[in-house]
Amino acid sequence: MLFASDNNVEWDLLSHETMHDLRPLVPLDAESFQVQLLVGGDDLTDARVGYWVDGAFVGWVDANNAGPQGPKDIWIASIPSVTGTRVEYVFEVIDGSDSDYYGSDGASETLPTDRFVVDFGTLEHARKGATPVEGGTVFRVWAPTRSSVQVRGEFNGWSTGDALTKVGEDFIGFVAGAEAGDMYKYYFNNSHWNTDPHAAELVTSDNLNARIVDPLAYQWQNDDFVASPLDEWVVYQLHVGTFAGRNDPFGSTGNPSGYRDVGDRAAHLAELGVNVVMLNPINEFPGDFSGGYNPISMFAWESAYGSGDDLKYMIDELHGEGIAVILDVVWNHVSPTDNFLWDFDGSQQYYDASPQDTPWGAQADFDKQGVFDYYMESVHHVMGEFRMDGYRQDAVMAMTDSGWTGQWSSG
Incomplete structure (x- = not known):
């Protein structure tokens, strides 16, 4: 109790x-x-x-x-x-x-x-991104300066015609026939294509198309997990892509290793006395091999490691062995390559007009409400839908109004 x-x-x-x-x-x-x-x-x-x-x-x-x-x-x-x-x-x-x-x-x-x-008229109770429902999918995207947004994808032959309705600074709408597994992109002002910042999966092998994902498909097995008290934590920092497969008594894996490989070895971590795993960043990054500190999305997970449901399996298995999961997260910049948030909808929304630099790339315009919401909504994505148990926030000294904060530069 x-x-x-x-x-x-x-x-x-x-x-x-x-x-x-x-x-x-x-x-x-x-x-x-x-x-x-x-x-x-x-x-x-x-x-x-x-x-x-x-x-x-x-x-x-x-x-x-x-x-x-x-x-x-x-x-x-x-x-x-x-x-x-x-x-x-x-x-x-x-x-x-x-x-x-x-x-x-x-x-x-x-x-x-x-x-x-x-x-039921505006559908403003919908969350941002693509949410599959009976008969189709509800889409919502933040595009405050655009006058029109259409959804183009596999479900309509990548054609125009499925227009969203502007509600405040967002565009929202139901598209019949769009279902989980389909790829799509947004088309702003009849001229500018881009992917979905809130997509749970990006198809890196196909122009960063977004993919519709059913967030309720995975059936959790360990609903009653509660993390150990903080003063009892034994933390294991884990890089998913290199964790398993090499000199591995539990068997070989692909390269990089993936979410399910970690989940299948959860009992081994428990045997070591570990009760918290801190994951190196696993948000989608360019290529298949990285330490993770070059993300391109706060919602899509690194696809070289597996699907979102594979990640849920990993977290579920770790919870089943009494192990909490915390995420090393990078908000201070995104990767300079594949940065689809830059001029996202054909205008600069996610960054300052005169970008604040960090040593790794431009800082997001956190003062703008829509940008602030994007990052805060990702917290629910991580700790709500994916049931992780906490964060390690990378380089907060590079998240100030002045960009890189000089007094922190030496550590």
């Missing part, structure tokens, strides 16, 4: 994001959908969801504890299909005699006016 029922809801452990915690991930056409709420393990005794349709209150539906995910529990409620275009909802969370609420601005003691929103 992680949090005893003590008549006190742990507000800091409540979490719900419409872009990640709905099932289906992007509800369409006023269909019924589930909402998921993450809470402290064993903290709640009850929960329910109140919902409104087009501004009118409808009622409450009960939530049920669906079990653990790491140190937290997942509570799930189903909102029925509606006649309307906009559903708003809030959670009531109960621990014994303590009853509180959780809305889009956080927890409160009274029923909040800030609510989570599913908008």
Whole structure:
């Protein structure tokens, strides 16, 4: 038991994001959908969801504890299909005699006016990237200065015609027939092709095309893993591509070795007394061989090591042996080669007009909200969808407004 029922809801452990915690991930056409709420393990005794349709209150539906995910529990409620275009909802969370609420601005003691929103008209509850749903895929991309965006891919013969709708600074839309496994790119203002910064897979052998991936396809086996206390950590730094295969008593592997090779040797790491693996950077990089400190995407994983589901298998196997996974991540620059974020949509969005340099490449324009969001959304990708347990952040001294910070240059 992680949090005893003590008549006190742990507000800091409540979490719900419409872009990640709905099932289906992007509800369409006023269909019924589930909402998921993450809470402290064993903290709640009850929960329910109140919902409104087009501004009118409808009622409450009960939530049920669906079990653990790491140190937290997942509570799930189903909102029925509606006649309307906009559903708003809030959670009531109960621990014994303590009853509180959780809305889009956080927890409160009274029923909040800030609510989570599913908008069937705009689909602004969709996350960025490509999300496969029944009958097609929902696409969303940040392109604040563009007037049009089309999706061109294998599903439409790479032709024009599947235009997205501008909603704020993003373009969003459902494309029928696009499915997991299909390659695609965006086409901005009828003149500029580029791939998807939020794609979970980039096809490096085919012009960095993005590939649609089903984020729910992998079936996790070790939902209840909880990392050891920090003062008990025994950390093994691991480079996936060189970890296995050479003088390997467990057998040969391809070169480079991959995610599944590491997962298949998780028991060996546990036998060594390891309880934390710190991965060298594994975001997609140019070529097949690298230390990983030249990423080109914060969402796509190094494809020479395997697929995203192979990576989930590796993490799952390590968790099954009691081993936490933390990621060495590089936000201070991207690779100078294959940098598709440069002039991304035909205009400079991800970098300053006068780029701030680091010793390894230009620094992203973190002051711009869309750029800031890109990096912060990757945290959920890493620690939410892929269930990693922490970060080692590379060279934060190169992430300041002045670029490379001189007083840090000597270490």
